[in-house]
Amino acid sequence: MRTSLQRDAAKLQPFSRFVLLWLGQTASGMGSHLNGFGLGVWTYEHTKSTSLYSLIALASFAPGVLVAPLLGGVVDRHDLRKVMMLGHAGGAVCTVLIALLLQLDRLSVGALLALVAGGAAFNSIQLPAFAKATTVMVAPEQLPRANGLMQLGLALGSIVAPLLSGTLLPAIGVTGLLAIDVGTALLSLGVLQGLRGSALPREAASPVKASLGRRALQDAAVGWRFIRERPGLVGLQVLLTLMSFNLGIIQVLVTPLVMSFADVRALGAVMTAGGLGMLAGSLVMLAWGGTRRRVWTVLGFVWLQGLFLGLGALRASPWVVGAGAFGVLFTLPVIMGCNQTLWQRKVPTGLQGRVFAVHSALSGVAIPIAYLLSGPLADHVFEPLMAAGAPWASALGPWVGGAGPGRGIALLLLLLGLATLLLVAACTLLPGIRRVEQVLPDAPTDPLPGPTP
Known part of the structure; x- marks a missing residue:
């Protein structure tokens, strides 16, 4: 019953x-x-x-x-x-x-x-x-x-x-x-x-002669091969991986960045602004759904994310950093939602588990790498570079609101924002990426599941 x-x-x-x-x-x-x-x-x-x-x-x-x-x-x-x-x-x-x-x-x-x-x-x-x-x-x-x-x-x-x-x-x-x-x-x-x-x-069952571990590795290889053989999906994978790296850097360094010129209440306000941006972006994605060609929404909003990332580094101000945090996280749900829709339309249902697992893992691996690199980059490269009196501080200071504590982190975020803008421009110039939805056929649609007695 x-x-x-x-x-x-x-x-x-x-x-x-x-x-x-x-x-x-x-x-x-x-x-x-x-x-x-x-x-x-x-x-x-x-x-x-x-x-x-x-x-x-x-x-x-x-x-x-x-x-x-x-x-x-x-x-x-x-x-x-x-x-x-x-x-x-x-x-x-x-x-x-x-x-x-x-x-x-x-x-x-x-x-x-x-x-x-x-x-x-x-x-x-x-x-x-x-x-x-x-x-x-x-x-x-x-x-x-x-x-x-x-x-x-x-x-x-x-x-x-x-x-x-x-x-x-x-x-x-x-x-x-x-x-x-x-x-x-x-x-x-x-x-x-x-x-x-x-x-x-589901995929039709086939005789399994390999061991469980070997079969799992073969499944991962199938997912990777599907992505690798389609240049448009490779380009989107690279773009999403860089975005994940940027978000990992931000997650670690936003606290020392804000605390270098403000107090914990300002940090809380910046975090709240970021959360509200993510919520607003989710509601926009829910109501709008993106353009008909989702790849242009992905490219456009990643470009906006790079712009907001750079914006948050321009001044040592909670308002400026908060605006950058709101903008960066506002773009995230739209990017992820449209990217997911694109992949769902282009990957055959019988392969989606393997392809989506590899896709998410390749994007996600950038986050722990960012966690590991963010501290050494900030402490040993960018902060000394922007210390008061450092040779490069006077030349680069006007771009990040001066020199001193926290301005090296700001320079790192500004450079990541510029790199994002350049990568989006390169993706836009590559026909395989900008025309991915036209080049790749839609995968066959399976019937919707119905109830069973």
């Missing part, structure tokens, strides 16, 4: 079914943000170690880069609903184990890192699976709207979760935040169970 939730979900139109799935995924993502914030604060309070805090952050991020490309074949060959349920269930089990060890006072550093990484590995399958589920649940003309919703969910997680964490952590402690994470995972599992429908499109 079906539950009442399954009967209600079966009556929904396809886009309404997608919205229900989106709500579950967004709630689970919010819980994961609360989990990450709580564990990070707990780790730092109990160890006072910045290095360990950084290791926790790395453990929560690295599996998305290292493991996700190997899971694309799982997404393509199995029922998407069951794959997503496995991801949520595995992540929830890791969170429960952390909470249990914490309550028993047996949570070692090694166990914490292993369980955080394990949970992140399970959750890493959600991105390619959700992107593919969007393709098969939503009519092609509604993909921009659906991707706008996806970006809105990410924006809400980035804005609401830190605010909730700061309020809830003193009241319910880290164990309470972990419980909320498990609860949101169970909610998402319930939604997926309620959306039980016919098997979503």
